[in-house]
Amino acid sequence: MIATLRDFVSLWELFRYPTLAGVLAGAALGLLGVYIVLRRMVFLSAALSQVASLGVAAGVFVQARLLGHPSEGGDALGWATALTLAVAIALTRSRKLGGDRALGFVFLGSWAGTLALGTRIVAELHDIESLLSGSAVAVLPDDFRALVTWLVPMLLLHVWWWRGFSAVTQDADDARVRGLPVTLLETALVISLAMGISVVTRVLGALPAFAFSVLPALAALAIAPNLGWALIAAAVVGATSGGVGYVVSYGLELPVGAAQALVGAALTLCCGAVAVTVARLRALLTKSEQ
Amino acid sequence: MDITAVIELDQVRFGYGGEALLPPVSASIYPGELWVIVGPNGAGKSTLLKTALGLLRPLGGRVSRGGTIGYVPQRSRFEDGVPGRSIDVVCSGAGRGWSFLRPWTGPATRTRARSVLREVGAEPQSQSAFATLSEGQRQRVAIARALVDRPDLLVLDEPTSAMDVVAEHRVMELLETLRRTRGCGVLMVSHNLPVVAEFATHALILDREGPLALAGPVAELGDRPEVVARYGDLFSAARCAGGPRASTPHGAREHGHHAHLGGEASR
Numbered sequence: 276m277i278a279t280l281r282d283f284v285s286l287w288e289l290f291r292y293p294t295l296a297g298v299l300a301g302a303a304l305g306l307l308g309v310y311i312v313l314r315r316m317v318f319l320s321a322a323l324s325q326v327a328s329l330g331v332a333a334g335v336f337v338q339a340r341l342l343g344h345p346s347e348g349g350d351a352l353g354w355a356t357a358l359t360l361a362v363a364i365a366l367t368r369s370r371k372l373g374g375d376r377a378l379g380f381v382f383l384g385s386w387a388g389t390l391a392l393g394t395r396i397v398a399e400l401h402d403i404e405s406l407l408s409g410s411a412v413a414v415l416p417d418d419f420r421a422l423v424t425w426l427v428p429m430l431l432l433h434v435w436w437w438r439g440f441s442a443v444t445q446d447a448d449d450a451r452v453r454g455l456p457v458t459l460l461e462t463a464l465v466i467s468l469a470m471g472i473s474v475v476t477r478v479l480g481a482l483p484a485f486a487f488s489v490l491p492a493l494a495a496l497a498i499a500p501n502l503g504w505a506l507i508a509a510a511v512v513g514a515t516s517g518g519v520g521y522v523v524s525y526g527l528e529l530p531v532g533a534a535q536a537l538v539g540a541a542l543t544l545c546c547g548a549v550a551v552t553v554a555r556l557r558a559l560l561t562k563s564e565q
Numbered sequence: 566m567d568i569t570a571v572i573e574l575d576q577v578r579f580g581y582g583g584e585a586l587l588p589p590v591s592a593s594i595y596p597g598e599l600w601v602i603v604g605p606n607g608a609g610k611s612t613l614l615k616t617a618l619g620l621l622r623p624l625g626g627r628v629s630r631g632g633t634i635g636y637v638p639q640r641s642r643f644e645d646g647v648p649g650r651s652i653d654v655v656c657s658g659a660g661r662g663w664s665f666l667r668p669w670t671g672p673a674t675r676t677r678a679r680s681v682l683r684e685v686g687a688e689p690q691s692q693s694a695f696a697t698l699s700e701g702q703r704q705r706v707a708i709a710r711a712l713v714d715r716p717d718l719l720v721l722d723e724p725t726s727a728m729d730v731v732a733e734h735r736v737m738e739l740l741e742t743l744r745r746t747r748g749c750g751v752l753m754v755s756h757n758l759p760v761v762a763e764f765a766t767h768a769l770i771l772d773r774e775g776p777l778a779l780a781g782p783v784a785e786l787g788d789r790p791e792v793v794a795r796y797g798d799l800f801s802a803a804r805c806a807g808g809p810r811a812s813t814p815h816g817a818r819e820h821g822h823h824a825h826l827g828g829e830a831s832r
Binding site: 312313434435436437438439441442444445446448449451452453454455456496499500501502503504505 | 638
């Protein structure tokens with residue numbers, strides 16, 4: 276274990292971008308995941324990461340087959356972002372689209388679309404599949420810059436406006452009665468989700484994007500005493516999953532995305548166990564006091 | 566001193582999908598009054614409440630609001646997994662408009678939150694997780710949350726629907742105490758007529774059979790032939806027994822100078 280860590284540190288120059296990318300993505304999506312879980316929209320992040328996958332495949336297809344030159348990451352990212360944004364906004368704006376039904380439709384349509392497009396870009400298919408499932412070992416400096424460009428301002432906005440986002444998540448009607456700009460806050464939240472998930476899907480893969488937006492929030496909500504601490508805890512658990520997951524993938528020779536998701540799952544189980552133990556101890560204490 | 570209505574409904578038509586549920590209704594709700602929107606299931610009580618709060622657009626007429634409102638929804642997400650102690654729940658109700666741009670609530674907010682928890686009798690539960698409280702305790706904390714910004718009007722959507730009779734009575738007594746001590750108005754939805762008779766100063770009676778859409782002081786509504794025909798002497802009995810416990814701090818209004826009786830609204 277120590278030898279593995281020593282090796283990892285000695286190769287830091289090589290692993291710097293993917294490790295930091297995992298930490299940043301985990302922190303950002305971990306924080307956003309609290310809103311996703313509290314709104315019971317867990318499947319939304321799965322659907323959005325799948326839409327982003329379709330965007331990546333569509334970007335590669337257009338670049339490689341229609342325009343006749345190899346795909347650039349930025350172009351694929353643009354496709355992913357635009358598609359994700361459009362779907363996210365449509366999902367939240369249209370009341371006629373039933374929640375679960377619409378998400379199921381989007382998830383399946385995007386999945387099938389990605390597979391169908393994949394048959395037209397056979398040469399790039401392997402790279403795309405490994406990218407989307409989160410098995411990409413390397414993160415290019417340009418991709419890392421894209422992550423920083425989108426996620427750092429988003430994180431800062433969420434630290435600044437967290438009381439507003441919390442208020443509309445807890446009760447939008449109450450927030451409206453109190454005169455909060457609910458439409459602005461809801462739109463900012465949806466755009467954050469769409470941008471965060473699409474950029475992480477493009478750079479790290481669909482699996483870690485989904486995992487980061489669900490597991491850290493579950494862990495944090497199990498142990499945090501209030502919503503403010505839950506947001507902080509989710510960001511910390513997410514960052515840990517991203518960073519430690521990369522080290523674990525190196526040490527155990529696992530796919531990166533899978534390792535990051537497994538570390539997130541392990542942390543969630545630990546937090547759940549801590550929460551149950553504390554609750555039982557409190558109950559015992561109360562009983563003995565009586 | 567001229568006191569303005571916190572909520573004023575002027576010939577308001579309300580409903581969903583462009584279809585009005587009932588005839589237009591008019592009412593002026595002032596601080597110090599305890600209004601109950603009463604009627605059977607499906608009469609449009611919550612729809613009218615949401616229209617009055619600006620959460621739904623009126624189909625006709627005019628709704629104006631002239632004061633701060635504290636809202637206690639029928640069910641909030643605090644009951645669905647949002648972590649938080651009672652004190653956190655109350656603090657989360659502080660702040661209006663763009664005040665969320667200040668990321669941290671100061672110690673003054675927590676002091677205020679503790680004070681309202683004491684006022685509603687929930688101080689012992691201030692550090693308890695909201696999810697572990699009984700229905701009655703939760704409602705007290707929810708009321709404290711709505712009160713933390715010292716509103717002119719407290720609006721509650723069926724605050725006692727999930728409670729037993731004893732807990733319901735305690736909540737009603739609490740609302741009555743708050744009305745008297747703070748001088749804030751109360752507007753609530755209920756399907757419990759005895760509650761109206763015992764506590765309310767004013768009522769909005771909605772009934773799609775008739776149809777009825779009446780608003781005014783309870784004492785006056787009790788004399789309306791359509792109310793007597795539908796509800797017997799319930800309101801009159803309350804008046805004969807000394808009237809509703811409530812008396813408005815602004816005595817002139819108690820007799821309906823500002824509260825328009827929605828007589829023209831009923832058919």
